[in-house]
Amino acid sequence: MTQHPAFDRLAVFAVASLAATSAFALQPTSAVDLAQQGDDPAWAITEGLTTEIGPRPAGSDREAAARKWAVATLRNMGFANVRDEPYQMPVWERGEEKAWLTSPFLPQRLAITALGNSGSTGPEGIEGEVAYFASFDALTAAPDSAVKGKIVFIDHQMEPTQDGSGYGLYGRGRFMGPTVAAQKGAIAIVIRSIGTDNHRNPHAGVTNFAEGVAPIPAGAISNPDADQLVRQRNRAAGPIKLKLILTPKTIGERTSGNVIAEVPGRESAASPVIIACHLDSWDLATGAIDDAAGCGIIAAAAKHVMTAGQPRRTIRLLWAGAEEVGVFGGQAYFDAHGKEKHAVALESDFGADRVWRVDFNLPQSAADLQKRIGLALAPFGVVTGRGKAQGGADVGALIQAGVPAIDLQQDGSRYFDLHHTPDDTLDKIDPVQLRQNVVVWAATLSLLANSSDSELP
Amino acid sequence: MTQHPAFDRLAVFAVASLAATSAFALQPTSAVDLAQQGDDPAWAITEGLTTEIGPRPAGSDREAAARKWAVATLRNMGFANVRDEPYQMPVWERGEEKAWLTSPFLPQRLAITALGNSGSTGPEGIEGEVAYFASFDALTAAPDSAVKGKIVFIDHQMEPTQDGSGYGLYGRGRFMGPTVAAQKGAIAIVIRSIGTDNHRNPHAGVTNFAEGVAPIPAGAISNPDADQLVRQRNRAAGPIKLKLILTPKTIGERTSGNVIAEVPGRESAASPVIIACHLDSWDLATGAIDDAAGCGIIAAAAKHVMTAGQPRRTIRLLWAGAEEVGVFGGQAYFDAHGKEKHAVALESDFGADRVWRVDFNLPQSAADLQKRIGLALAPFGVVTGRGKAQGGADVGALIQAGVPAIDLQQDGSRYFDLHHTPDDTLDKIDPVQLRQNVVVWAATLSLLANSSDSELP
Ligand SMILES: [Zn+2]
Ligand SMILES: [Zn+2]
Ligand SMILES: [Zn+2]
Ligand SMILES: [Zn+2]
Numbered sequence: 001m002t003q004h005p006a007f008d009r010l011a012v013f014a015v016a017s018l019a020a021t022s023a024f025a026l027q028p029t030s031a032v033d034l035a036q037q038g039d040d041p042a043w044a045i046t047e048g049l050t051t052e053i054g055p056r057p058a059g060s061d062r063e064a065a066a067r068k069w070a071v072a073t074l075r076n077m078g079f080a081n082v083r084d085e086p087y088q089m090p091v092w093e094r095g096e097e098k099a100w101l102t103s104p105f106l107p108q109r110l111a112i113t114a115l116g117n118s119g120s121t122g123p124e125g126i127e128g129e130v131a132y133f134a135s136f137d138a139l140t141a142a143p144d145s146a147v148k149g150k151i152v153f154i155d156h157q158m159e160p161t162q163d164g165s166g167y168g169l170y171g172r173g174r175f176m177g178p179t180v181a182a183q184k185g186a187i188a189i190v191i192r193s194i195g196t197d198n199h200r201n202p203h204a205g206v207t208n209f210a211e212g213v214a215p216i217p218a219g220a221i222s223n224p225d226a227d228q229l230v231r232q233r234n235r236a237a238g239p240i241k242l243k244l245i246l247t248p249k250t251i252g253e254r255t256s257g258n259v260i261a262e263v264p265g266r267e268s269a270a271s272p273v274i275i276a277c278h279l280d281s282w283d284l285a286t287g288a289i290d291d292a293a294g295c296g297i298i299a300a301a302a303k304h305v306m307t308a309g310q311p312r313r314t315i316r317l318l319w320a321g322a323e324e325v326g327v328f329g330g331q332a333y334f335d336a337h338g339k340e341k342h343a344v345a346l347e348s349d350f351g352a353d354r355v356w357r358v359d360f361n362l363p364q365s366a367a368d369l370q371k372r373i374g375l376a377l378a379p380f381g382v383v384t385g386r387g388k389a390q391g392g393a394d395v396g397a398l399i400q401a402g403v404p405a406i407d408l409q410q411d412g413s414r415y416f417d418l419h420h421t422p423d424d425t426l427d428k429i430d431p432v433q434l435r436q437n438v439v440v441w442a443a444t445l446s447l448l449a450n451s452s453d454s455e456l457p
Numbered sequence: 458m459t460q461h462p463a464f465d466r467l468a469v470f471a472v473a474s475l476a477a478t479s480a481f482a483l484q485p486t487s488a489v490d491l492a493q494q495g496d497d498p499a500w501a502i503t504e505g506l507t508t509e510i511g512p513r514p515a516g517s518d519r520e521a522a523a524r525k526w527a528v529a530t531l532r533n534m535g536f537a538n539v540r541d542e543p544y545q546m547p548v549w550e551r552g553e554e555k556a557w558l559t560s561p562f563l564p565q566r567l568a569i570t571a572l573g574n575s576g577s578t579g580p581e582g583i584e585g586e587v588a589y590f591a592s593f594d595a596l597t598a599a600p601d602s603a604v605k606g607k608i609v610f611i612d613h614q615m616e617p618t619q620d621g622s623g624y625g626l627y628g629r630g631r632f633m634g635p636t637v638a639a640q641k642g643a644i645a646i647v648i649r650s651i652g653t654d655n656h657r658n659p660h661a662g663v664t665n666f667a668e669g670v671a672p673i674p675a676g677a678i679s680n681p682d683a684d685q686l687v688r689q690r691n692r693a694a695g696p697i698k699l700k701l702i703l704t705p706k707t708i709g710e711r712t713s714g715n716v717i718a719e720v721p722g723r724e725s726a727a728s729p730v731i732i733a734c735h736l737d738s739w740d741l742a743t744g745a746i747d748d749a750a751g752c753g754i755i756a757a758a759a760k761h762v763m764t765a766g767q768p769r770r771t772i773r774l775l776w777a778g779a780e781e782v783g784v785f786g787g788q789a790y791f792d793a794h795g796k797e798k799h800a801v802a803l804e805s806d807f808g809a810d811r812v813w814r815v816d817f818n819l820p821q822s823a824a825d826l827q828k829r830i831g832l833a834l835a836p837f838g839v840v841t842g843r844g845k846a847q848g849g850a851d852v853g854a855l856i857q858a859g860v861p862a863i864d865l866q867q868d869g870s871r872y873f874d875l876h877h878t879p880d881d882t883l884d885k886i887d888p889v890q891l892r893q894n895v896v897v898w899a900a901t902l903s904l905l906a907n908s909s910d911s912e913l914p
Binding site for chain 1: 518565568685688689692
């Protein structure tokens with residue numbers, strides 16, 4: 001478990017606050033008090049979903065079971081209008097996945113996983129010479145002749161950042177590398193995992209082949225395996241070779257769905273606050289940090305706001321489906337509800353480590369509200385950032401369409417150690433930091449849900 | 458890479474020593490000087506063996522390739538009498554390995570590996586109710602009726618210790634658990650990995666079924682998977698079930714071998730100093746810490762002693778085969794050479810982190826030698842222990858037969874994070890700590906190899 005010295009402050013605050021409450025009041029009243037002192041629905045949800053359901057790949061029976069579990073859990077917590085809004089989506093399924101360094105040394109097995117939407121090698125696999133590129137940019141710059149008939153390898157080692165800003169840079173190798181490699185005539189592509197750990201766990205994730213580009217086999221190997229490939233390349237006099245067996249397939253349209261729940265506001269005409277997470281996960285692990293914890297955090301915060309007293313605005317929870325493979329749930333929500341008014345949108349989808357920064361994208365009318373939020377969060381170690389809130393993927397279409405947004409930015413320093421790997425399991429969640437998330441969300445949410453119509457649309 | 462503050466001292470010492478040498482002498486003269494200043498054969502051996510050969514399971518063609526590589530490497534380093542001494546041994550081979558929690562929740566896949574000598578479930582696998590035990594002792598104390606027809610699970614979580622002393626206690630679940638479970642009528646046994654990490658990597662290792670006990674399927678699951686099993690058990694109203702597919706097999710006798718090399722001493726009648734490591738590894742990784750590094754350390758130290766000037770006694774290097782699966786190499790060495798005189802035996806087989814303690818098991822005649830070694834090692838952060846040296850597995854038979862021993866005890870705090878897992882790869886080796894090992898070994902070895910016949914037998 002990681003210890004964060006900054007949290008001693010929170011612990012002291014919580015204890016002091018609890019003592020004060022015992023001495024001076026019989027009942028805690030604010031959502032923040034409740035979040036600090038009460039039981040912890042965020043942990044209960046994260047533990048329950050990962051233990052009872054486990055991995056929840058989009059469009060699978062496991063995701064469907066998670067929706068049933070979610071509807072029951074949210075109803076049981078006292079939320080209103082709890083429902084499963086289904087939609088159809090195309091499903092890609094992982095097959096066998098094996099890789100070997102085959103030449104010039106004795107064959108050595110590598111830990112590999114196929115990228116979502118990868119093509120298949122067929123059951124016999126393929127073998128080819130490695131075309132090495134230090135980065136996605138190097139691949140882009142290379143002539144087709146350097147790639148044609150070969151297996152592309154992109155070797156860019158991701159470095160950790162607190163705000164996760166490296167994902168865009170390093171992630172291009174996964175998002176776009178397969179398309180570029182295919183366009184240049186590669187027979188397959190293997191990337192160094194988009195990850196910051198040194199374990200034999202490859203990082204999964206989706207790639208999208210551009211219109212008209214036939215998918216080639218595409219996989220990620222773990223960092224230690226990428227190191228080994230590089231060492232063999234340095235020692236080999238000539239080319240090195242890889243053999244791949246990846247047999248994923250697309251199985252057509254399947255049903256997925258969004259689970260929605262509400263805390264009804266006092267003023268039904270006021271536009272709702274929408275808060276999101278995603279219920280699906282990759283198949284290699286139980287998806288504790290991505291994104292069971294996010295669903296736990298937003299539901300716990302909303303529950304505390306509800307318990308503290310009915311808010312002015314409705315709070316709508318969106319536990320989206322099928323985020324990992326292309327934000328199908330977020331799109332389905334937008335298709336169904338994009339025309340409705342929304343006051344502001346927030347998402348929790350960056351693990352369970354502490355919120356350290358808050359970013360805003362609010363109208364000018366909300367300047368005072370923004371200041372009130374900044375002041376409310378400061379005691380919990382949250383600074384106000386200077387950047388513009390981007391929102392999460394599942395509320396991305398709403399924000400694109402003009403809905404205001406706030407980002408409660410979580411510490412991502414170790415997020416990409418675990419992201420999309422077999423290691424994304426409950427033991428990686430620090431309960432103290434998880435609770436700080438709930439406290440910060442409860443503080444933010446009670447201010448937003450009680451804001452006036454002159455502040456938010 | 459782990460940073461150890463204690464090592465700043467070593468780094469400073471090395472730099473100071475280098476500066477002194479440049480100023481006052483044209484050539485470094487002592488083995489310790491060479492170890493601190495020269496190139497690093499320990500790293501070169503560890504990197505070469507793990508990169509070019511990779512995993513080296515006992516009795517396999519990979520182990521045979523490693524022996525060829527070893528003979529060439531040791532000859533190339535200038536050692537004398539380099540040879541491969543073959544022997545026959547029984548070989549067990551890993552098959553398919555899969556496990557699921559199947560009831561009462563949706564099936565969830567677990568990361569499992571078969572224990573060496575495990576029986577097979579057959580290709581269809583077996584399913585059974587879990588008989589839970591908190592420890593090996595709890596299993597031993599249970600009546601047969603609690604176990605019969607079930608799959609035993611032993612849940613003892615290993616805690617890290619600097620001296621590795623927990624291995625004996627926690628390891629009983631692996632060494633003896635399968636025999637006890639089989640004797641009580643279990644259809645299979647699964648243990649929580651004998652390991653201190655929290656990654657989805659199970660820890661392999663051998664078990665030995667007692668005479669007359671038919672092997673049952675026996676596997677280890679990773680710590681996060683064991684946590685998941687326990688959580689499901691806590692949430693389930695009734696029993697939980699496991700399904701296992703483990704299809705290992707024994708394939709009869711195969712050839713293995715010990716690679717031996719020598720630094721010939723000035724006085725051929727003086728008994729040799731024997732230093733050991735093992736060349737084989739488990740098959741899940743490249744065996745960097747277990748035990749390529751050990752072979753690198755002892756060879757580098759011997760090379761530095763040789764370069765510094767011919768020692769009085771011969772130094773004999775034993776790169777033993779087939780240690781992991783039952784110390785067949787150590788036994789073969791003893792069968793072939795156990796009657797010869799040996800002055801003292803040492804082994805490096807506990808990773809590549811720094812030596813922090815030296816333990817002795819020397820005759821009274823070596824009291825002054827022991828003091829000289831303690832004094833020589835103190836500057837490198839090594840304390841003299843109060844315990845009796847045990848020796849490594851490959852020199853165990855010699856020590857049993859009365860050969861004196863010294864243990865250069867390595868820091869094992871993170872050894873069981875990696876031990877026998879897919880994660881035992883080169884990136885886990887800290888070059889600074891690896892070099893400290895070589896320095897400490899060179900200092901010890903030059904004193905031992907130049908000791909008199911009145912000190913050591
Ligand atoms: Zn996510
Ligand atoms: Zn994700
Ligand atoms: Zn070993
Ligand atoms: Zn071992």
